[in-house]
Amino acid sequence: MMNERMKQRRKELGLTQPAVAKAIGLTKATVSLWESGSTSPKGENLHALAKVLNCTPEYLLYGETAKKPESNAEWAGGFExxxxxxxxxxxxxxxxxxxxxxxxxxxxxxxxxxxxxxxxxxxxxxxxxxxxxxxxxxxxxxxxxxxxxxxxxxxxxxxxxxxxxxxxxxxxxxxxxxxxxxxxxxxxxxxxxxxxxxxxxxxxxxxxxxxxxxxxxxxxxxxxxxxxx
Incomplete structure (x- = not known):
């Protein structure tokens, strides 16, 4: 499950929920809801979470490729x-x-x-x-x-x-x-x-x-x- 992978990855990196929330710019309550499975991150928040947890969105979603790949595609944030x-x-x-x-x-x-x-x-x-x-x-x-x-x-x-x-x-x-x-x-x-x-x-x-x-x-x-x- 996505929430379980999220929690496991956070613990592997020695991060707390407040630390993850601060890095993304959200509240601890939001991260807590994600990890409980009540809600899930989407769009920009999903990519931001993956960056903090040093993994890919695909890993959080499906359990594929835990580390950042040299890949098919890379997310590069905003653009002008x-x-x-x-x-x-x-x-x-x-x-x-x-x-x-x-x-x-x-x-x-x-x-x-x-x-x-x-x-x-x-x-x-x-x-x-x-x-x-x-x-x-x-x-x-x-x-x-x-x-x-x-x-x-x-x-x-x-x-x-x-x-x-x-x-x-x-x-x-x-x-x-x-x-x-x-x-x-x-x-x-x-x-x-x-x-x-x-x-x-x-x-x-x-x-x-x-x-x-x-x-x-x-x-x-x-x-x-x-x-x-």
């Missing part, structure tokens, strides 16, 4: 946009930020040669650590609740459009009949794929046969995400 007149720092690079889901799901995200809309800035060292070439990266917004609580509605993800080969369990942005979706992908026997959401209560696994794959284009692998509430 800049216009073309703002000077770049020595270790900065700009990546297109497609704010409209409809635009992101179309041909533009992967094929556009020129982009004049908003951009996000990344440290070159961050991209290098993830093995991402800035010229093949783009950021898009996530719509809907299928990836909650890890990716709430309105979250932003960074996508490496050069990485379309499926690694089981990793997050990918896909164009599914003209709709942008972010899902965990798994290969299936016979050439099909499985689409999996974090919100499994409302969104069951979708098995896509080899014949149905003509309706899906893998845009790229998610290498970064940011959550604002």
């Amino acid at each position: 946009t800049w216009d073309s007149d703002s000077p770049l720092g020595d270790d900065e690079v700009e990546i297109p930020f497609y704010m409209e889901v409809e635009l992101a799901a179309g041909a533009g995200i992967a094929e556009a040669r020129e982009y004049f809309g908003p951009k996000l800035r990344f440290a070159k060292s961050t991209l290098k650590r993830q093995g991402v070439n800035a010229s093949h990266a783009a950021c898009v917004k996530v719509a809907g609740n299928s990836m909650e609580p890890v990716l709430p509605h309105g979250s932003t993800v960074g996508v490496d459009t050069s990485h379309t080969e499926i690694t089981d369990g990793k997050m990918y942005a896909i164009n599914h009949d003209g709709m942008l979706r972010v899902k965990m992908l798994y290969k299936l026997p016979g050439g099909g794929i499985r689409l999996r959401s974090y919100n499994t209560e409302e969104w069951k696994d979708e098995n896509i046969s080899f014949e149905q794959l003509k309706n899906i284009k893998i845009i790229g692998k998610v290498f970064w995400y940011s959550v604002l509430i």
Whole structure:
């Protein structure tokens, strides 16, 4: 159970409930309710708690990967946009930020040669650590609740459009009949794929046969995400 993992992890680190609450900016009563299972952290609070407990949101939710991975994706907190007149720092690079889901799901995200809309800035060292070439990266917004609580509605993800080969369990942005979706992908026997959401209560696994794959284009692998509430 999530509350039990939370409590165990806190004790492993020698932290008290008041210390955890103070680090997140909440009350001890809130943390106490989380650990009792009466309520559970979501969105920004889930990510903040995972950071304090030196683990991933996935570990708290499902018991997967107790330590921070070198991973599929890393949470990087908030972000800002800049216009073309703002000077770049020595270790900065700009990546297109497609704010409209409809635009992101179309041909533009992967094929556009020129982009004049908003951009996000990344440290070159961050991209290098993830093995991402800035010229093949783009950021898009996530719509809907299928990836909650890890990716709430309105979250932003960074996508490496050069990485379309499926690694089981990793997050990918896909164009599914003209709709942008972010899902965990798994290969299936016979050439099909499985689409999996974090919100499994409302969104069951979708098995896509080899014949149905003509309706899906893998845009790229998610290498970064940011959550604002």
